[in-house]
Amino acid sequence: MSKMRNLFPEIEPFDSGKLKVSEIHDIYYEQSGNSDGNPVLYVHGGPGGGTSARDRRYFDPEAYRIILFDQRGAGKSTPPAELRENTTWDLVEDMERLRKHLGIEKWVVFGGSWGSTLSLVYAETYPDHVKALVLRGIFTLTRRELMWFYEDGxxxxxxxxxxxxxxxxxxxxRGDLVSAYYRRLTSDDDEKRKMAAKAWSKIELATSCLLVDExxxxxxxxxxxxQQFARIETHYFVHGGWFYSDDQIxxxxxxxxxxxxxxxxxxYDVTCPMEAAWLLHKKWPEADFHVIPDAGHSAKEPGILHQLMEATDKYKDL
Incomplete structure (x- = not known):
């Protein structure tokens, strides 16, 4: 492998705002980099994880018009942790609303973990508006994947x-831990919700890197x-992403x-085991496929980060 790459320098947005997407929800978005550059949409994980300043730095700011947004109930979107009118299909339509709001014809879509799920579903719904996809830590929200993490794996x-x-x-x-947690995370008891949210979040964060990141x-x-992370995740998981079949993607x-x-x-991705990525690769042999031999799930893993930077460079002139 060539010299391992790192993130681009820190950058501030040149534009940010809220887009009203329903009677209940307003989603936060921001733009940084080159206002005339190649549009790229960063799709965060979770669901419910939200974006951060670090997420701007996967993209060459001279080449890309970098767009981040917080999905319904996540990050700076309001109201926080709201589950009403919050489904996969609502998020897909929000992405399309944002594209139109920003006057973009086609964009590169970049997502990891749940972000890969949503990026894939968006692309499958609106393929004519996607220039390229960069996908990391593949998650297709099947029952088998959920059983691995939350039942026996x-x-x-x-x-x-x-x-x-x-x-x-x-x-x-304990025969259905996702549903058991969902009941607590939607409880009227504030203390019960907080305890459940912290316990749910801890195991996912602890297992997301090859070595635990304190x-x-x-x-x-x-x-x-x-609360945003755990409530929204369990909400999506108990409903199977509202997919028409378990293997829709x-x-x-x-x-x-x-x-x-x-x-x-x-x-060695424990959060989203490699089987899902392998099945996607077999269905989609035209896509570049990189297995990082010494990495877990996190985009911070050096080998994963290197390949992400290589991929965004590959598509910057589309």
């Missing part, structure tokens, strides 16, 4: 963390972010096989 690798995770849930409810893990102590790949794409996957 992660517990074999992290029994210590798993013990903490299930401690909040009585034995009789700085990242500290996010699990906050009240607002954990893979079934619809034929709609986007003509779009240039790069798929980047950590070999």
């Amino acid at each position: 992660v517990n074999h690798l992290f029994p210590d963390l798993w013990e903490e995770f299930v401690a909040l849930i009585p034995q009789g409810e 700085e990242l893990l500290a996010k699990a102590e906050g009240d607002l972010w954990t 893979l079934q619809d790949v034929g709609k986007i096989r003509h779009i240039p794409a790069t798929i980047i996957q950590g070999r």
Whole structure:
């Protein structure tokens, strides 16, 4: 491998605002980089994770018009952690509303983890408006993927963390932990919601890197972010993403096989195991496919970050 690449320097937005997308929701968006550059949309994870200043730095600011947005209920979007009118299809339409609002004909779409899910569904819905896709840590929101993380998979690798995770849930409810957590996260009891949000967030943050990142893990102590993250995630998971079939994303790949794409996957990704990325690769052999041999899930892993930077450079002149 060539010299490992790092993020571009810090940059401030030249524009930011709120877009009203429903009677309930206003979504935050911002633009940075070159206002006349190649438009690229950063799609954050979770669902419910929100964006940060770091997310602007995957893209050459001289070449790209860099657009970030917070999905419904996440980040700076309002109201925070709101579950009403908050589905995958609402988010897909929000992305399309934002594209039209900004006067963009086609853009590059970049997403990791849940961001890869939403990017794929958006592209499969509006393929004519996508120039290229950069996808990392593939998650297709199948029952099999959810069972791995929340029923029988992660517990074999992290029994210590798993013990903490299930401690909040009585034995009789442990047959469906996602639903058990969802009940607590939608409870009228504020303290119960906070405890559940922190426990839910902690196990995901702890397992997202090849080695536990203590700085990242500290996010699990906050009240607002954990409520946004945990409430919205469980809301999406108990509803199966509102997909028409469990494997909708893979079934619809034929709609986007003509779009240039790069798929980047950590070999030891515990959060979103490589099987989903492999199945996507098999359905979409035209896409560049990179397996990082010494990486987990996080975009901060050096090998994953390097390939992300290479991919955004590849598509900057489209």
